Amino acid sequence: MTTHKIAPAPPALTLVVGTEELLADRAVSLVVAGARGMDPQTDVRDISAGDLTFPAIQEFLSPSLFSERRVVVVRGLGMGRAEEVADDDDESAPASGSLDDRVVAALVAHSKTDEPDVHFVLLHRNANSGRGQLNALKKGKATVTDCKTPTRKGYTDFVAAEFVSLHRPITPDVPETMVAAAGRDLRALAAACGQLSADYPAKGRLDRQAVESFFAGRVEVDAFAIADAILAGDTGKALVATRQAIAGGATGPAITAALAFNFRNLIKASSAPRAMPLEQAAAEVGLRDWQLRKARQQLTGWSPDAVARALRALAEADANVKGAAVDAEYAIELMIIKLGRARRAG
Amino acid sequence: MSVFDGLVGQEMAAHELQVAVSDAQLVLGGQAGPAMTHAWLFVGPPGSGRSLAARAFAQALQCQEGGCGQCKDCLDIANRTHPDVVMTEPVGVHYGVEDVRELVAQASGSPIRGRWRVFVLEDADRLESQQMDWKPANVLLKAIEEPAPHTVWILCAPSLQDVIATIKSRCRVVSLRTPSASEVTEVLITKYGAEPELAAAAARISQGHIGQARRYVRDEDTRNRHSDVMNLPASLTTLDACIEAAAQFVETADERMKDSVKGRDTQEREDVRQVYGVGARGIEARGVAKALNDLEKTQKRRAKRARSDAVDLALLDLLSFYRDVLMVQWGADVSLINKEFAAQLHAAAAGASPEITMRRIEEVLRTRATLSGNAAPRLVLEALFATLRDPAVAH
Ligand SMILES: [Zn+2]
Numbered sequence: 001m002t003t004h005k006i007a008p009a010p011p012a013l014t015l016v017v018g019t020e021e022l023l024a025d026r027a028v029s030l031v032v033a034g035a036r037g038m039d040p041q042t043d044v045r046d047i048s049a050g051d052l053t054f055p056a057i058q059e060f061l062s063p064s065l066f067s068e069r070r071v072v073v074v075r076g077l078g079m080g081r082a083e084e085v086a087d088d089d090d091e092s093a094p095a096s097g098s099l100d101d102r103v104v105a106a107l108v109a110h111s112k113t114d115e116p117d118v119h120f121v122l123l124h125r126n127a128n129s130g131r132g133q134l135n136a137l138k139k140g141k142a143t144v145t146d147c148k149t150p151t152r153k154g155y156t157d158f159v160a161a162e163f164v165s166l167h168r169p170i171t172p173d174v175p176e177t178m179v180a181a182a183g184r185d186l187r188a189l190a191a192a193c194g195q196l197s198a199d200y201p202a203k204g205r206l207d208r209q210a211v212e213s214f215f216a217g218r219v220e221v222d223a224f225a226i227a228d229a230i231l232a233g234d235t236g237k238a239l240v241a242t243r244q245a246i247a248g249g250a251t252g253p254a255i256t257a258a259l260a261f262n263f264r265n266l267i268k269a270s271s272a273p274r275a276m277p278l279e280q281a282a283a284e285v286g287l288r289d290w291q292l293r294k295a296r297q298q299l300t301g302w303s304p305d306a307v308a309r310a311l312r313a314l315a316e317a318d319a320n321v322k323g324a325a326v327d328a329e330y331a332i333e334l335m336i337i338k339l340g341r342a343r344r345a346g
Numbered sequence: 347m348s349v350f351d352g353l354v355g356q357e358m359a360a361h362e363l364q365v366a367v368s369d370a371q372l373v374l375g376g377q378a379g380p381a382m383t384h385a386w387l388f389v390g391p392p393g394s395g396r397s398l399a400a401r402a403f404a405q406a407l408q409c410q411e412g413g414c415g416q417c418k419d420c421l422d423i424a425n426r427t428h429p430d431v432v433m434t435e436p437v438g439v440h441y442g443v444e445d446v447r448e449l450v451a452q453a454s455g456s457p458i459r460g461r462w463r464v465f466v467l468e469d470a471d472r473l474e475s476q477q478m479d480w481k482p483a484n485v486l487l488k489a490i491e492e493p494a495p496h497t498v499w500i501l502c503a504p505s506l507q508d509v510i511a512t513i514k515s516r517c518r519v520v521s522l523r524t525p526s527a528s529e530v531t532e533v534l535i536t537k538y539g540a541e542p543e544l545a546a547a548a549a550r551i552s553q554g555h556i557g558q559a560r561r562y563v564r565d566e567d568t569r570n571r572h573s574d575v576m577n578l579p580a581s582l583t584t585l586d587a588c589i590e591a592a593a594q595f596v597e598t599a600d601e602r603m604k605d606s607v608k609g610r611d612t613q614e615r616e617d618v619r620q621v622y623g624v625g626a627r628g629i630e631a632r633g634v635a636k637a638l639n640d641l642e643k644t645q646k647r648r649a650k651r652a653r654s655d656a657v658d659l660a661l662l663d664l665l666s667f668y669r670d671v672l673m674v675q676w677g678a679d680v681s682l683i684n685k686e687f688a689a690q691l692h693a694a695a696a697g698a699s700p701e702i703t704m705r706r707i708e709e710v711l712r713t714r715a716t717l718s719g720n721a722a723p724r725l726v727l728e729a730l731f732a733t734l735r736d737p738a739v740a741h
Binding site for chain 2: 253256257260264267268270271285304305307308309311312314315316318319322323
């Protein structure tokens with residue numbers, strides 16, 4: 001017997017809900033593989049939400065001359081204001097995808113089709129602003145795939161499941177060790193799982209020691225570690241973290257964006273009502289409760305003027321790292337020093 | 347009726363161009379026509395009508411009647427569908443070398459339907475870029491030096507200083523001036539039927555920029571955006587309000603940008619599909635994916651530029667606000683640009699010293715310069731608003 005995987009026949013409408021990219025990509029691949037299993041010539045279209053107009057969907061659904069099977073992947077739905085760091089990337093298209101009501105109705109009707117030959121996959125980021133539409137889309141018989149960012153346990157579960165699908169037995173401490181080493185990043189974790197299975201001969205169980213030697217010497221200090229050090233007022237630690245982050249491939253714009261994100265949280269936290277319960281106060285200012293708890297701790301030492309100075313230093317560094325003439329690493333270091341000074345000046 | 351009548355306050359330039367048009371006739375007849383030449387540089391501040399002047403000149407050159415505004419040639423040029431009049435603008439911050447090469451290649455041909463091949467380059471100041479190694483300007487320079495017999499180049503730029511010297515020296519310069527507020531007011535009333543009071547406000551607020559003034563008169567959203575900016579300074583009381591305002595500012599610019607590129611983007615996608623003969627359900631031809639992909643990149647660059655232009659316009663409004671505040675503080679409030687917002691201006695004037703107002707003006711100017719690069723607009727605006735809240739943090 002072969003281990004050849006056969007994907008199930010895909011539904012007429014799949015809603016992929018959440019922002020976890022790896023999970024979303026896998027959900028799309030599953031539908032495409034299912035359709036290709038039924039018809040190798042399946043035509044796959046990848047379009048953005050704005051392109052799914054009413055005339056477009058009518059054409060997708062009209063009977064085909066070639067009786068071909070088709071998968072239509074629609075990206076960029078339900079983007080909202082809470083796009084966090086990605087928001088700062090000015091390359092990102094400012095689409096805040098929502099669909100024409102007639103398009104939604106057509107999708108809902110189509111989702112009830114038995115044996116469809118057109119399969120829609122809608123990638124919905126489920127920001128607040130898009131919720132109403134998501135609920136409307138669920139009215140028919142859509143298959144909903146949850147791709148929200150996992151909890152802490154979600155990451156270890158993910159690692160365990162990866163090894164199962166790779167047919168690689170592991171010792172129980174492996175998932176924890178991997179998450180600690182690779183960080184909370186599903187793509188990095190998936191890549192590491194694949195690499196580990198390939199690197200270590202397939203006899204016996206993969207153990208913690210193998211994982212540690214695989215990650216040895218690899219320092220995963222991301223831009224957020226810099227932010228943590230800066231906000232805690234530890235300029236020296238922030239400078240070390242900066243060097244490590246840059247050595248590990250972090251770019252100048254990624255660092256300024258991460259810092260800007262953290263300072264915004266700090267500002268939001270400063271205006272969160274103290275008298276309210278934590279969850280409620282967090283929701284009030286658009287933070288998650290753990291973000292508010294953390295930012296409140298960081299607030300000590302940061303006066304409004306110090307934060308204003310920090311924003312100036314960040315904006316200046318952002319312009320510098322994106323300009324052609326300046327050494328990005330130097331610009332970032334200079335910014336770190338200014339941020340440290342801003343905090344001390346109060 | 348002549349196409350030159352549409353140029354507000356540009357009698358000198360119009361006269362010069364009309365002389366060139368009649369000499370152009372002589373050139374076509376094989377005679378000498380010294381007032382006509384192959385390379386023109388139209389300079390004038392934003393809003394002075396550089397593009398309009400370039401278009402009128404192109405119409406006058408192609409038209410049998412010297413620019414009647416009514417014939418097929420004139421109308422096709424106005425609709426940007428004339429095969430012998432190419433109007434271009436940089437899609438990104440600067441012209442790309444490839445874009446300029448393509449133009450130069452087109453320029454070597456002879457006219458298809460008209461008498462001349464006319465190439466209008468908007469924002470010729472954006473030819474010059476260190477990042478591009480000066481290449482776009484050099485490519486164009488060669489074409490201007492050795493023009494095909496019936497090719498005319500019209501370059502547009504805000505001022506002479508903005509154009510690279512080698513190009514400048516090979517062009518005949520036509521200077522356009524900013525029309526006065528009363529000239530703009532009159533055009534808004536007579537040509538666009540605006541109410542006198544609204545027309546006067548539009549002329550003042552747009553400071554001689556006719557396109558802007560027209561939008562202000564016609565479009566309520568434009569007026570609302572302006573009044574939002576007038577109410578912004580008073581709202582910057584906490585840092586929280588500052589980051590909120592920055593997010594709002596960027597969002598508004600996005601909306602404005604979408605308005606300006608939307609129809610065009612879809613049309614261009616359709617055009618590509620047409621060229622490759624792709625129906626909505628047909629089998630996609632080879633190459634169409636790449637062509638669409640290239641187009642998407644171009645559109646993204648253009649969207650980015652349109653967004654930064656929109657942010658810049660709002661910053662200019664903000665600048666005019668603080669300029670007025672300073673006037674009030676100096677007791678010169680007879681000449682307020684934003685007269686309609688006297689309450690906000692007086693409140694701001696009472697709440698700060700002239701020195702602080704000056705610092706705020708400096709900060710807005712500095713921000714405009716920063717945003718002409720690639721910095722993240724939201725972050726830069728957050729820093730600006732946090733500084734406007736209390737300019738002491740700038741030192
Ligand atoms: Zn005509």
